[in-house]
Structure formats: C-alpha cells, structure tokens
Amino acid sequence: MIDLRSDTVTKPTEEMRKAMYLAEVGDDVYGEDPTVEKLEETAANVLGKEAALFVTSGTQGNQIAVLTHCRPSQEIILEAESHIFYYESGAVAALAGVQTRTIPSIRGAMDPRKVHEAIRGIDIHYPETGLICIENTHNRAGGAVVPVENMKEIYQVAKKHQVPVHMDGARLFNAAVAADVDVKEFAQYSDTVQFCLSKGLGAPIGSIIAGGKDFIQRAKVWRKRLGGGLRQVGVIAAPGLIALTNMKDRLAEDHENARLLADGIRNIDGLAVVNEVETNIVVVDVKELGVTADEFVVALKAEGVLSGSAGLSTVRLVTNLNVSANDIKLAIDAISRAINKK
C-alpha cells in the first residue's frame, strides 16, 4: 500500500526509535524531564520566541492558545476553512466559550482590510475581538503558503488594535521550505505559534506552542487543566527533537514528489488538479469521471493507494516521509488503472 492519506501516517525512523530507547527522562509535571526541556528550548530558538511548550497534538496546541489568549464571550477572527474552525470538533465553543468570525481568503491568505473590518469596536452590543488566527500552510487550501507579507499586514492591523495573533503553523516548516525563508520570518508576525512535530517532520507524537514567557507560563496551566501534563515525556520528546533538528530539509523531497504526482495526474483524462501545488498536498477533482470522492477513494484503494476525500468530488493526496519518488510513479500507474477499470 502507498499511503497518501496524510503526512501524519508516517512511522518513526530507526534513529527516532533509538532516541526513544535512550532518552533521559524525569517527571515533567515536576519540571524534571531534561529531554522535553531541550526540545522546548530548541523549538523556541528555531522560531525566535522566548519560550515553548510541548503539547500532545496540534489541536491541543491551538486550543490551549485560544484558551490562554481569550475569555468566554469574546470573538476570534479566523479563515473560513481553517483547521481551528473546520476540524477541531467545535472546541473553541465547547472549551474557550468564544464565538467565531470567519473571513474568506484567497489560498489561505485573508485580505488584511477584511480582517480590519471584522475587528470589533467598543459597543454594548458587541463581543470583544480576542484573537486573530492565521493558518500556514493552509490545509484546506491545498497546502498553500500564506506569504510573509500578508502575515505582516495582518499583524500590523492586529497590533494597531491590540489584538493578539496566533499562527496555526501545523505545517509551518513546509511553508518555510517552499518559500525559501527561515521560519522566524513567518513567526515574527504572530504572537504565538503552534507547529506539529508529527506531520511532515515525521515524529510519532506531539506539537509545540511557542510565544512570550508569560504566555507559555499561562499556557502550561491550561495544558494541565486539559490533562496534558505528562510525566516521563522524554520518550516522545526525543523523536520530536530529531524531527525538529534533522528532518526540516527533507520536506523539499515531499514537495518535489507532490509536483511529480500532480504532473502525472494532469496527464490522466477525467482528473483535474485543483490546487496550485506549493507544498506536499495535491487536491484532485474527480467530478468528470462521474463518481463521488468516496467512490474514487475505494477504487484507488483496490489498486494499492490510500487517499482521502476532501469534499463531495475532491480527493486529497499527501506526500510524506514514507513515500519515495518511485512510489509516486507506482501511484500514478495505480490511479490510471483505477480509472480504466470503470
């Protein structure tokens, strides 16, 4: 099976397994795990932030950020198809008690003027604007990179109104590699950042949130409340540290593989690549074949390729650490076979 469902499906490398075995550990709720401390310090340095915190998942990291920045009754501004809005089980309502104000975008980049207009003034009828969220790369926009310049403009609007900015950078390192800039360039235009160790970077578990010292101190309390205070966490922080230090540059391979895959799919009648493939995600429209996305996913599985539906007639394919350029060739052949069998 060639698994292109997500970049979350990767298995830890040999080096990661060894690091897990050898990790020096302690009780992190007592602040005694040296491995997670090293990971958090490294992550803060890489992002250019004062401090960082290891959390169990991207979702937990985003939710801790919203909980730490906001009070119940506030409103958060976020992109209309963002992960926090679309894929976190309504957690911002259930946990933080905030309401959402969604802004449409062009390939993940919200118009700074629309963000500006959405910031609430002072009025007894209005909720307060508590936070602006930016997603980079943007998942449902097909792994699109939100340009540094766009982030800068939104950040300037936010600062003028004293509203904090959080970046859901689950795939921030993909953005940095694709745009050929340092992650700090993006991170400087958000007060807080979440990124996943467990996606393209290949770690088995975990995310990082980063920001100012005071923010991270308060975030730690929310992590504890949510049951995210872990004990000998070094066993999972150790592969995270390898992901963060050794795996960033290889993301270019995933991007190249995604381009190869998109080129192959463009040559197949009845299929259309609908996203501009900038990183590791390819979104394919199957409407012309007269099948639904779910039917196409089943047909593809029978030919040895796993994919995921991203809409009624769109299928998502994500390149990752466990998929080679040769696998991509095989996947393109399998896609042709699946279609010819119809």
Ligand SMILES: *Cc1c(COP(=O)(O)O)cnc(C)c1O
């Ligand atoms: C995957 C993802 C998340 C959530 O990460 P999990 O570790 O799966 O909870 C958040 N935001 C974006 C943009 C993502 O792609």
